[in-house]
Amino acid sequence: MHTIEQMLAYNREWAARIRDEEPDFFERTAAGQNPELLWIGCSDSRVGPDKMIGLPMGSIFVHRNIANVFATNDLNCLAVLEYAIDELKIPNIVVCGHYGCGGVAAALSHSGVQPIDLWIDQVRFVYQRHQRELDALEPEARARRLAELNVEAQVHNLCRNTIVREAWKRGQPVNIIGVIYDIHDGLLKPLGIEFRSLADWERIHVGRQG
Ligand SMILES: [Zn+2]
Structure with missing residues (x-):
């Protein structure tokens, strides 16, 4: 220590x-500062972006919280997004989840009324939306899959947000992508979730819940 x-x-x-x-x-x-990337990741001490993607200091605007949630009712999340898009004009947003996430595990194991439980409820709602798929999996695979689905849900939360939508409407480039980090091998895996415009997102999203 x-x-x-x-x-x-x-x-x-x-x-x-x-x-x-x-x-x-x-x-x-x-x-x-003139960062090129907004990183939304987990607070977990093993998943800081600085080392894993090799960008120099000044390149990444960072928002981290437990289980990499973009909470649409959280002033902190909203302020970061507004500053990143409206002031810094950052063109790329990465939502990064990770396998072995304690927040995701908590969402699968218990609920409660302490602050952390209430925060994790946002991941628990993702579990509930995909419960049939997730309950069919073994516990470890279930946690890994929920970590992926949680990234997807947070990407959709971003795309739903007025700050992002207004930027897209005025033609400002905002590319949002979901990735997952594997703490076992250090690799970032794209999840095939990427949106570059309002039309891009609406084409995928119409008729479904993120
Ligand atoms: Zn985590």
Whole structure:
């Protein structure tokens, strides 16, 4: 276990190393951000995006919460999305779930009234919508499949959102894609869920629930 003092010492070394390698790095990044990606992922300590997709600091605008939910009634989610699209004009949004997600496991195992239970209810609703398919699976496969279906549901929540829809209507590029991260091999797998326009989404979505 590292102490806070060790972390601060590391930070001083890191900042010095960056200044050696790229003397104008902090001056340049302090001038403003121009990220190319909004990442919506799980808070799980093993699934931070910075290392796994190799983009430099300043490239990813991040929103993480338990079980990578885009909750349409959550002010935090909405503020991040609004800033990402209306101010930063970020063209790509990734919703990343992961296998081995504790939030997904909790959605399958119990319910309650504590804050975490109420948050996880949003994943439990996804389970309920797909209960027949999921209940036919063995427990591990069920959790993996629910993690995938949860990503799909969150992508649809984004596509339903006024901020995204208005951007699409005015022709602003917003590409939304769902992926899943496998903590066992470090690979990100696209789930075949990707929308680039309102017409794109409505073509798939008409007559079904996400
Ligand atoms: Zn998780």
